[in-house]
Amino acid sequence: MERDAAPPEIDDREPLPAAEAARLSESLDDENRLKPEFVRRVREALDAGDREAVYEAVEPLHPADIADLFELFDEDDRLALAGAISDLMGGEVIAELNDHVRELLVEALPPDAVADFAEQMETDDAVALIEDLDADDRQAVLAELDPEDRAAIESALAYPEETAGRLMQRDLVAVPEHMTVGGLIDYLREHADLTTEFWEVFVVDPLHRPVGTCQLSWILRTPRTVALTDVMKRDQTLIPVGMDQEEVALRFQKYALISAAVVDDSGRLVGQLTVDDIVHIIQEEAGEDVLLLSGAGDGDINEPIALTVRTRLTWLVVNLGTAIVAASVVGMFQGAIARFALLAVLMPIVSGMGGNAGTQTLAVIVRALATNQLTSSNTWRMIAREFRIATANGLSLGLLIGAGVALVFDNPLLGAVIGAAMLINNLIAGLAGILVPLTLEKFRIDPAVSSAVFVTMATDVMGFFSFLGLAVASGLTG
Template identity: 80%
Template sequence: MTPEDFAPDVLEEAAAAAETARASDSLDEENTLKRDFVRKVRALLDAGEDDQVYDLVEPLHPADIADLFELLDADERPLLAEAITDLMGSEVFAELNDHVRELLVESLPAGEVADIAEQLDTDDAVAMLEDLDHEDQQAVLAEMEPEDRAAIETALSYPEESAGRLMSRDFVAVPEHMTVGDLIDFLREGSDLANEFWEVFIVDARHHPLGTCQLSWILRCPRSIALTDVMKRDQTLIPVDMDQEEVALRFQKYALISAAVVDGDGRLVGQITVDDVVHIIQEEAGEDVLLLSGAGDGDINEPIRMTIRTRLAWLVVNLGTAILASSVVGLFQGAIGRFALLAVLMPIVSGMGGNAGTQTLAVVVRALATNQLTSSNTWRMIGREFRIAMANGLALGVLIGLGVGLVFGNAHLGMVIAAAMLINNLMAGLAGILVPVTLDRLKVDPAVSSAVFVTTMTDTTGFFSFLGLAVLTGLA
């Protein structure tokens, strides 16, 4: 038998199996590149054996090639790019980490960058060019075809992290007067249609979207049926300036596969698909966690100077709040001097309050980010967190109070620390919800600075309540 005797799908499966077998030498059971493989690539790059590097990397999937770039040191990445120039297609660039991609793009001639950008979807091309210096960006745009350049320049004119930056201009839209048969003929004869799409947008004469037809409907309907009779009129339209986080929430809420993007006049200008949104959900979820800690982007490929600058800024802010908390302790120096045991126990009160506040803060920031917490249920949420804080404070107060009373043989000290623990937990619960909600109402990202405020409030309340109660009750 000859290869022509096999069905195309059989040949494709055989090719895929061979590809998998060749890649198995480079990937471990967790589908990540093996350390020995990366070490071998490094050694060959150092030896200048570009042909052998090419042979090693060629079987890899574009996503694995992107991972290889991220695993290499910064000075090794341009060497790898030179060795595997033929493999550095649009699929690899689309998978690269932002910081790694920026480094590679800056090291390539403007013409090569333009060729790669023209192969990418508009959203991926924008992601590749948006972080370049203005001069480098203009140099690349000047090398591009007028149509592609106009599309990217338009996308770059929209705000960062907006639907306009995220959307793709590769979509299929047809007039409302078509029948199913007309549409099928149009899709078969069209030579410049989008490569991948799941639904067709139906538009009026002003290019306003009227509805959508999924491909499965089109294939199952008689040719004579008008599109207006089978299209889905109820659709989710995405404004071009909508924040990408809100876009992701729309996709999640309405279980969308794709959605039309419209400009200020309601005209269809692009579409967003679920594969783009998956990346956004992942980025936004990780971003909120990192912002709460003040760790910046948290990207291990981020330049060290940028990371130091971001982290140091928040550490300086935290230093200021720590000084504020210590000033509260300074008000009670005399009491601490008379009863030194207070200095031993007061970090317990502030520390537990900080932990409780962080728990509430994490829940509230997530609820705000996913639109679970709105103006309609804010007071119910406050009441809920207050009851939780009361229960936790009572439980922790009883535990620490009994423990301190038994260990140190001082019931009075046990009651003081128990009361302080309850007070600080109540403050932690209220601060954990009121601070992010207030910042959100003021149009400030609650994930950015909430932790600083909440920690300051729990530390000062913890020290003040414990030491103040000790003084008021005559303990010290």
């Protein structure tokens, strides 16, 4: 893993020459996406086997944009591109790649090449690279690493996936309590092997337990003679090494953290997390609810297609089961439908509108649970809130459709039946939309994954049952 010499990262490049700046603006559009013309040009050069042209086009790009370029190509072009720009494929590009794309490229490489990448990367990125490999390949790569890097990666791999232990950086700056601001600056200047990737300095006690954090701007603003214990903030957010990444992301967000100390069970400082590593987790965790609720798994467009089909089909088959249950409710009323086929025309309106209302409530509640806004302290208030919303919407929709049906079909009883069924199903939808996710959450089942099946079943079954049942009970069908 990268250890910079001091003075770190001296950048003696000239400002971008005009030609290069122009080439860069050729590659990115206003919204910072790679331009289609640019992508096409690279693809054509790849197809023509003109590696030099490919290299020249890609070279000015930021590593994150190079990673994006890989995602835009299909599998064959990805491997060809990696071959053409192997000199540019540094640890930064690899770290920015989509998981599936990285796996494809890494599987095509020999272990020593993977090890070379891992050595260029920070611990967390190297772990992300190596954790994807199967056991044999993983051993082969680890064997190629420096003993120190290997030890760091192996100890990270010992923590479960998606925990702070996997994500954290082991390289950090920790200093004893007795140090002064001047002493710290001298220490930083003298130790060439320290990381440059830090935004705060951790002050630790003799047992290496964090006692405070110094933001670098405070250190730069303070006279050399002041003790660190006088500038540091004692009130810290410590992250236990086993904490789930979703929880870590919420804490970074809630307390607006830039970095945080990771501690083991005995409270010793074992690593740091910085916000730039957390930002993509915040985005992933917030964005995954829509994918999970719709049964699209992690919804990654780079996923191998067989895996996508399996994930989506599993969900669809489960829903087929609930659709059959709902259909069997309709089956109970076949006789009535045969006598009065208009019921079959109108019944999907009632079930469908219930489904829409249920999905609205479900989306709101799943987000509120995920962001810790809905807790047991406001559960009852929120249930009452959803009930009031469902009543208002159900009455409005019931009146609207009821009056419409009564007029169009000149049948006030039919209007009353569909209006009442609409109100009932909206109430079912509102209550199912909040009670289902709350119940799943209580049993520690992710409400985003399983709620929709139950809510849809409730609104389908009750939509059909309330409408067809009321129609029969009211004597509409003779």
